[in-house]
Structure formats: structure tokens, C-alpha cells
Amino acid sequence: xxxxxxxxxxxxxxxxxxxxxxxxxxxxxxxxxxxxxxxxxxxxxxxxxxxxxxxxxxxxxxxxxxxxxxxxxxxxxxxxxxxxxxxxxxxxxxxxxxxxxxxxxxxxxxxxxxxxxxxxxxxxxxxxxxxxxxxxxxxxxxxxxxxxxxxxxxxxxxxxxxxxxxxxxxxxxxxxxxxxxxxxxxxxxxxxxxxxxxxxxxxxxxxxxxxxxxxxxxxxxxxxxxxxxxxxxxxxxxxxxxxxxxxxxxxxxxxxxxxxxxxxxxxxxxxxxxxxxxxxxxxxxxxxxxxxxxxxxxxxxxxxxxxxxxxxxxxxxxxxxxxxxxxxxxxxxxxxxxxxxxxxxxxxxxxxxxxxxxxxxxxxxxxxxxxxxxxxxxxxxxxxxxxxxxxxxxxxxxxxxxxxxxxxxxxxxxxxxxxxxxxxxxxxxxxxxxxxxxxxxxxxxxxxxxxxxxxxxxxxxxxxxxxxxxxxxxxxxxxxxxxxxxxxxxxxxxxxxxxxxxxxxxxxxxxxxxxxxxxxxxxxxxxxxxxxxxxxxxxxxxxxxxxxxxxxxxxxxxxxx
Amino acid sequence: xxxxxxxxxxxxxxxxxxxxxxxxxxxxxxxxxxxxxxxxxxxxxxxxxxxxxxxxxxxxxxxxxxxxxxxxxxxxxxxxxxxxxxxxxxxxxxxxx
Numbered sequence: 103x104x105x106x107x108x109x110x111x112x113x114x115x116x117x118x119x120x121x122x123x124x125x126x127x128x129x130x131x132x133x134x135x136x137x138x139x140x141x142x143x144x145x146x147x148x149x150x151x152x153x154x155x156x157x158x159x160x161x162x163x164x165x166x167x168x169x170x171x172x173x174x175x176x177x178x179x180x181x182x183x184x185x186x187x188x189x190x191x192x193x194x195x196x197x198x199x200x201x202x203x204x205x206x207x208x209x210x211x212x213x214x215x216x217x218x219x220x221x222x223x224x225x226x227x228x229x230x231x232x233x234x235x236x237x238x239x240x241x242x243x244x245x246x247x248x249x250x251x252x253x254x255x256x257x258x259x260x261x262x263x264x265x266x267x268x269x270x271x272x273x274x275x276x277x278x279x280x281x282x283x284x285x286x287x288x289x290x291x292x293x294x295x296x297x298x299x300x301x302x303x304x305x306x307x308x309x310x311x312x313x314x315x316x317x318x319x320x321x322x323x324x325x326x327x328x329x330x331x332x333x334x335x336x337x338x339x340x341x342x343x344x345x346x347x348x349x350x351x352x353x354x355x356x357x358x359x360x361x362x363x364x365x366x367x368x369x370x371x372x373x374x375x376x377x378x379x380x381x382x383x384x385x386x387x388x389x390x391x392x393x394x395x396x397x398x399x400x401x402x403x404x405x406x407x408x409x410x411x412x413x414x415x416x417x418x419x420x421x422x423x424x425x426x427x428x429x430x431x432x433x434x435x436x437x438x439x440x441x442x443x444x445x446x447x448x449x450x451x452x453x454x455x456x457x458x459x460x461x462x463x464x465x466x467x468x469x470x471x472x473x474x475x476x477x478x479x480x481x482x483x484x485x486x487x488x489x490x491x492x493x494x495x496x497x498x499x500x501x502x503x504x505x506x507x508x509x510x511x512x513x514x515x516x517x518x519x520x521x522x523x524x525x526x527x528x529x530x531x532x533x534x535x536x537x538x539x540x541x542x543x544x545x546x547x548x549x550x551x552x553x554x555x556x557x558x559x560x561x562x563x564x565x566x567x568x569x570x571x572x573x574x575x576x577x578x579x580x581x582x583x584x585x586x587x588x589x590x591x592x593x594x595x596x597x598x599x600x601x602x603x604x605x606x607x608x609x610x611x612x613x614x615x616x617x618x619x620x621x622x623x624x625x626x627x628x629x630x631x632x633x634x635x636x637x638x639x640x641x642x643x644x645x646x647x648x649x650x651x652x653x654x655x656x657x658x659x660x661x662x663x
Numbered sequence: 664x665x666x667x668x669x670x671x672x673x674x675x676x677x678x679x680x681x682x683x684x685x686x687x688x689x690x691x692x693x694x695x696x697x698x699x700x701x702x703x704x705x706x707x708x709x710x711x712x713x714x715x716x717x718x719x720x721x722x723x724x725x726x727x728x729x730x731x732x733x734x735x736x737x738x739x740x741x742x743x744x745x746x747x748x749x750x751x752x753x754x755x756x757x758x759x760x
Contacts, residue, residue: 534683534684535684537682537683537684538664538684541680541682559709559740562709563709563711563744566682566683566711566713567711567712570683570711570713573683614748614749615749616747616748616749616752617749617752618749620719620722620723620726620753621723623719623749623753625712625713625715625716625719625720628712628715628716628748629711629712629713631747631748632712632744632747632748635747636743636747
């Protein structure tokens with residue numbers, strides 16, 4: 103904007119007035135005071151009766167006049183009227199006779215009773231050429247505004263614009279600070295509701311980790327004993343800023359309350375969903391997993407509102423089950439009926455992994471997501487470690503995968519593991535009479551250890567064959583035979599320890615010709631032949647010093663038999 | 664537990680577990696049969712090499728006297744044992760009912 107050249111030099115008085123204004127404008131830090139200062143300075147320097155400052159709202163492309171505190175501000179679109187025309191053209195508009203100018207709106211005069219004669223309208227543009235607003239001064243006390251006044255006003259306007267812009271920026275900074283502070287507070291509330299310690303549940307190990315994203319995210323989790331049931335919950339609220347942190351906190355509190363009041367899973371899920379549907383804004387919802395474990399029966403029932411996949415590692419088979427949500431996200435809309443909850447049985451060594459989107463969807467610098475398979479791989483690789491360690495390793499794996507890519511969302515993982523059962527072991531008297539007890543022992547061990555029952559007939563056969571061999575050839579030993587059964591991934595491991603005996607490496611026993619004619623067939627060696635056919639592996643180890651042999655065989659579902 | 668006895672149609676019915684502990688009982692019974700005999704295995708739950716040995720000895724004796732032992736109703740997991748041991752080649756095995 104080029105300032106009109108004054109027709110005469112600035113008078114000393116006017117110069118002093120403008121310098122005085124500049125000094126005054128350096129002081130205020132709030133917008134209301136600053137606006138008052140600017141208008142006061144303009145009236146003084148231009149000897150005008152009234153003045154006003156319209157602030158430019160770039161988002162709406164409107165000019166806003168703060169009339170008085172508590173009254174809704176007047177808004178004018180850019181391009182409309184004298185103020186709008188000035189904002190659009192960024193040129194000073196000097197109207198000596200307002201009622202002769204079609205752009206003038208006399209309605210303000212009519213409502214106030216004031217009569218506007220002449221008016222100077224000038225743009226407030228800061229030193230970066232940003233339009234800050236429009237200043238108007240009315241009714242010069244001794245005539246109309248002339249070119250000298252225009253030059254004076256232009257000099258003044260530049261000062262005002264810079265001062266106003268400074269205040270607006272400070273305001274924005276303060277607002278931002280307030281926002282950040284609010285976010286921090288909401289985050290603190292969100293974090294404070296997380297359990298500080300995991301409840302102790304016999305034969306279970308629960309571990310959880312929560313890693314908040316820097317700016318926004320709405321994850322939470324909860325693991326709590328309610329009576330003899332274990333409540334396991336994870337939620338992830340949508341949205342940005344403070345809202346998600348607050349909504350998940352609210353959901354968690356409501357759920358805890360519902361369960362404390364004795365609600366069952368279905369009721370709790372439905373009630374909390376419906377209450378959230380009432381209170382959450384229409385565009386927001388919470389994906390949530392809510393599970394209840396009965397540690398006595400090892401049944402875990404859960405609902406998942408849009409949270410998934412829910413991963414279940416099944417130790418007996420070494421496989422994963424991946425469960426889809428049972429319902430839409432919580433709070434999305436009211437529920438009048440509910441699909442049945444999913445019920446799973448936690449067998450020894452099983453792990454339930456409830457993991458938030460922030461982990462599944464974490465992208466590396468090339469844009470690839472961490473994904474479900476990597477979660478499975480990490481959990482599987484470290485399944486024998488305590489869950490607290492396992493969950494930390496999962497977070498580390500995500501970090502290592504992500505490299506320099508920033509964390510966009512909260513990351514949460516809750517792992518529930520049923521302790522692997524201790525191997526079954528018993529000593530059996532060296533006699534065929536022990537066979538029924540051996541059979542019962544194996545069946546018990548299978549049930550107790552959660553081993554696939556399909557493997558039992560082969561184990562029965564193998565144990566009997568090895569045991570009867572020991573009975574037949576271990577004559578002279580009074581020591582009982584120690585039989586151990588342990589669950590391994592996808593199968594079973596059986597050990598027989600025979601004490602005070604001579605070595606006899608069954609793995610070196612001669613092969614049986616199963617195609618020989620019947621006259622040449624002998625029953626001897628047939629048992630060992632069968633075992634070798636039907637198990638995955640068999641090992642024999644003899645300790646000379648202790649005169650003790652150990653036979654170990656492994657068998658898995660899908661193995662040779 | 665093992666139960667072995669004649670059934671209604673002259674077949675020998677064997678039920679339960681034919682293991683090392685029961686082999687002697689089974690052998691004692693089968694030593695008394697003659698000619699061509701069907702062994703009804705529909706209720707046989709288990710057989711180990713000790714049981715196979717009993718059947719082998721019986722088959723050899725019957726074949727020597729122009730008789731034979733035929734098996735019927737073997738459960739699939741027991742049929743596997745016969746296949747792995749080659750005993751499916753020593754006996755005529757009727758499919759399970």
C-alpha cells in the first residue's frame with residue numbers, strides 16, 4: 103500500500119501525537135485494551151468525534167466489530183459496504199458526505215440517533231502485508247477529512263496494525279498454551295485411571311503397557327478383580343485433542359461401576375454403550391474390548407465393540423484364533439439387543455492379546471503397517487517370558503520397526519496368559535500290574551495339561567511298549583519307573599526314566615520286516631517298531647554313573663501317526 | 664480291563680484293552696478256539712504289541728490246522744496299528760460296521 107503524500111509537512115503537534123500513540127500501543131497485551139487505545143489515538147490525531155476498529159476474520163472472510171462486552175459482535179462480509187470495500191481493496195476510502203454515498207448504511211445512525219456526516223475508512227495492514235482489520239473515523243470536528251488527514255491516518259494505521267497483530271498473536275499463543283495445558287491435564291486424568299499394579303490371579307499372569315502418543319490419542323485399559331471374576335478392558339476413543347482422553351476415562355469409570363454393581367457382561371456392555379451414545383458427540387465413538395474371565399473354569403467371555411482383531415494363542419496346538427468384534431464401536435448408537443458374547447477357554451499356556459490400533463497400524467517410514475502377523479510373531483517368540491516382559495518386548499519391536507516414523511496414536515497392549523501347567527510325573531512299580539494305573543495317569547495328565555486328546559491312544563501305546571520293555575529287561579532292578587508327561591506346542595513330550603538298569607538303546611533295535619511271511623514273523627521288537635512309526639521323535643540317553651536310562655519321545659498333532 | 668467271550672453268532676467278541684497286562688487272559692481264551700473264527704473287535708479300544716503277539720500266535724496255530732482268524736469292526740486308530748506293524752497282511756480284516 104502506498105501512502106498518499108501529505109500536502110503539507112506533519113505538524114509538530116501531530117508528530118508528537120503519533121509518537122505518543124506508538125508508545126501507548128507498545129504497552130497493552132490484551133485485545134480489548136488495545137482496541138480502545140487505537141480508537142482513542144485515531145480520534146485524537148484526526149480530531150474525529152468517533153472511531154471504531156473492525157477486526158478481520160480470515161477464516162470467515164468477514165470483518166468483526168466488537169460492540170460491547172456481552173453483546174454479539176457485528177459481522178460484515180468482505181466486499182460489502184464501506185468497511186468491506188476497504189478490506190477488499192486495501193485502499194483508504196474518504197467519504198465527505200456519507201448520505202450521498204450508496205455504500206453507506208444509514209441504519210446504524212437510525213438506531214443510535216447519531217448523524218454521520220463524513221467518514222474515513224482505512225485498512226489496517228501490518229508490516230507483513232497481512233490485513234488485520236479496518237479502522238473507521240467519523241465526523242472531523244472542524245470539517246471533512248482531507249489529504250493531509252489521509253496521510254496522517256495511514257501512518258497511524260500502520261502502527262495500529264502491527265500493534266493489533268502482536269496482541270492477536272499473543273492471544274493465540276495464550277490460547278494454544280491453555281489448550282496444551284488442558285491436553286496435559288486430560289492426559290494426566292487418562293493416565294491416572296490406569297491400574298498401578300496388576301491383580302494377582304492364581305495360575306494367570308497379566309501384563310499391560312500403554313505408550314501415549316505426543317499430541318492426541320484416547321487409549322485406556324483396565325484389569326481388575328471384581329469379586330472372583332477378572333475384568334479385562336481396553337478402549338480406544340476417536341477424535342483429537344482433549345476429548346478422546348476424557349471419553350475413555352468416562353467409559354472406564356462407567357464400566358468399573360457397572361461391574362462393581364454386579365452387572366453381567368452383556369448388561370454392562372449394553373448399558374455403558376447406551377449411556378455413551380447419549381453423551382458422546384454424534385461423530386465420536388470408542389472401540390472397546392470388555393472381557394470377563396472366570397479363573398475357576400478358565401472361561402473368558404467378551405464383547406468387542408469395533409475392537410479387533412482379538413488374538414488368542416492356543417498353546418496346545420501352537421495356533422492362533424483371531425476374533426472379530428461382536429458389535430459396532432461403543433457409543434456409536436444405542437443398542438436394543440446384543441449378539442452373544444464370544445466365549446473362549448483359556449488352556450494352560452494360552453495367551454490372550456488385546457492390542458490397540460496404535461500398534462497394528464503403526465507405519466514405518468515406507469508406510470508399511472506393523473500389522474497383526476508381527477504381533478503374533480513377537481508374542482509367540484517370547485511366550486514363555488512373564489507377560490510384563492513380553493509386553494515390553496512388543497513395544498520395543500514396534501519401535502524398532504517404526505524407526506524414525508513418529509508415533510501418531512496411543513499404543514496399548516494387554517496380555518493375559520494362563521500359566522503353563524507343570525508336567526505330570528509319577529513313579530510306577532516295575533510290573534505289568536501297573537499298566538491300568540499308567541493308562542489312568544496319562545488320561546489325567548492329558549486333561550490337566552490341556553493336551554490334544556487325539557494323541558492319547560498313541561501315547562498310551564508308546565508308554566506301554568516302553569514300560570513293558572523295562573519290566574521285561576530290567577530284571578534285577580527294584581526301582582520304580584518314573585514317567586513324565588509335559589505339554590509342548592502342538593503336542594506332548596513323554597519321558598520314562600529307568601533306574602538301576604543295564605543300557606539298552608531302543609533306538610538301535612533292529613528293524614522289523616513287516617512284509618515277511620507269517621511263519622517268519624515274531625512278536626519281539628514289534629512294540630519299538632510301532633513307536634518309531636508313530637511318534638515325531640524318540641531319544642535314548644544312558645548315564646553310566648547312575649545306571650539310569652532316559653527315553654524321551656515327542657508327538658504332535660499332524661505328526662507321523 | 665478286557666472282556667473276551669463268544670458272541671451270539673459264534674464270533675469271539677473282544678472288548679476293552681488288549682495290553683501287556685491283559686495278554687495272558689486273551690491268550691488263554693484264544694488257545695481254546697478252533698477252525699475259522701471271526702474276532703469281533705467293534706468294542707476293542709486298545710491293542711499294543713503284546714496283544715498283537717497274542718493274535719499272531721493264534722493265527723499261526725489256526726492256519727496250521729486249515730483254519731484262520733478273521734477280524735471285524737476294527738476302529739480306525741487300531742487299524743493304524745495293524746498297518747504300521749504289517750499285521751494287516753497277516754489277517755483278513757473286515758471294514759468297520
